[in-house]
Amino acid sequence: MPFAFSVPDVGFLTSGAGRAALASFVPTGDPLRDVATARRLIGDEHAASLLETALLRGRALDRFPDGWFWTSDALEQATAVPVADHRARRLAAVADGRVVHDVTCSVGVEVAALSGVLDRVVGSDLDPVRLAMARANVPAAWLVRADALAPVTRDSVVVADPARRTSSGRRVRRPEEMTPPLGSLPGPDLVVSTAPGLDFTLVPWAREVELVSLDGRVREAALWSAGLVPDDGPRRRATVLLSAGPGYEVTDLDDDTCPVTDVDQWLVDPDGAVVRAGLVRHYAARHGLAQLDPHLAYLTGPHPPSGTRAFRVLEHGPYSEKALRQTLRRREVGRVEILVRGLDVDPDRLRPRLKLAGPHAATVVLARVGRGAHASVCEAVTTSGSQR
Incomplete structure (x- = not known):
């Protein structure tokens, strides 16, 4: 405990x-x-x-400012600073001088980010311990003890990050099981940070669903109400944040013209935010890539996007364990990364059966393409530059 x-x-x-x-x-x-x-x-x-x-x-x-006060749960659940900063910048562009009220402020991470770009910020929480820590962490902020379902501000833009676990630690996935329940949060201008795996059809009030990743890890889905996004704006957005440099965004308003082709010189596995937002085709169209299969996230093309981890295809063909073992043996591969999509293959069980030996490393991509299983033996490469 x-x-x-x-x-x-x-x-x-x-x-x-x-x-x-x-x-x-x-x-x-x-x-x-x-x-x-x-x-x-x-x-x-x-x-x-x-x-x-x-x-x-x-x-x-x-990961967070030095000298802050935390509880164990608050630290585990805290929004990453770059993610909070990104949301604060978006809110600063649409708040129109109104108060922005974080109704689940915990120890103050979001309040600190909001206060960096907005003049009128309020934070509230029902937990007196977390609120006391928030007052120490963000001493200049206006912080009050209040129930998220009975906010102390009016006509404000509301920010919320409901708890996604029960008191016993069980993860919840339905909006009404969260604390506070999504459907009970005050509105109409509302942005909610929630789990990337949420069934978004259960939150019909969300005008835009934004999947946010940081350094390759999908951190959250942000649900934006109609009052905070334009009527002609996107319904789905993937925001890819990078600690080492500028990130990028893909939306469902982007072109999604994308062919389906055989394997080319490179394989590309789009960022998880792009995949979860259902924007793989839009990402492919932006970078001149093609799909291997309409139901597969892997993309292929003659050139990989800048600033991404891609896979140079060395050999490709129908998958069988025997054929893959022979290929790796011929190439003297002693270390292998195995990536699987759409096949019932456990990489940890397959690896010892391949009987690897040799000085070289490779990445093996196993995927169901059409009705068949295919294997690509690749060299993993992180390309230079940044994406747009």
Whole structure:
């Protein structure tokens, strides 16, 4: 069970004595030694909260601002800073001077991002511990304790990030099972961060569904109500954020003219946000690529997009385990990455049966194309530059 902070714990940790103790306390990884050190610094009453905060800050290092206060659940559920910053920039363009109210502010990540680009920001939460931490993390923000279903602002733009797990840790997938339930959130101008796997037909009020990834990992689906997007705007958007440089967007308003062809010189696996948003054809059309199969996310073409991980095709043909083993043996492949789409093949079980031996590495792409199983032996390459 994660450590349960109390409001007095947070009060002590955010005091001068607490901050001084945190500044001088460096966990060693030895629980008994660390507890003894914490008790020696501040006594028994708040020693556990001191140790937990130091450990959580270590987990948050390089992902969130230094010196923040966290609970374990808040850190696990927190929106990544680049994702929060992206949403804040979008909201700044449509808020029209209105208050933007984060009704599930937790320890303040979204409020901090919003406050960086907007003048009128409110955060609220029902959890007194998280709210106390938010006040320490974002001291200049206007923060109040309130139920998300009974907000303290009027005519505001509402931001929400409902919990997607029950108190027992079970993941929920239906909008009415989330906390707070999606259908009960105040509107009409509303943006909700939710799970990428949500069945979007269950949220008919969402005028735009935006799938957001960061550095190749799909982080969330953002549901935007009609009041925050233009009538002639896209209904589906994939936003690809990259820590190392500019990302890109694909929408359903983009051209989706995309042929279906045999394997060319390269295979390309689009970012997960593009795939989950159903925009594979639009991405392919932008980069002059083709589909291998109308039901397959893999694309092919003579040139891969810049700034992406692609696969140079060395050999391609119908898949059989025996033929693949012979090909890899002939190429002296001793290390192999196995990617599978549309086939009942377990890479972890297949790998030892291939009896790999040799100095070279390869990527094997196994996919169902039409009614047949195909194998491509490839060289994985990360291309230079950035996509548009």
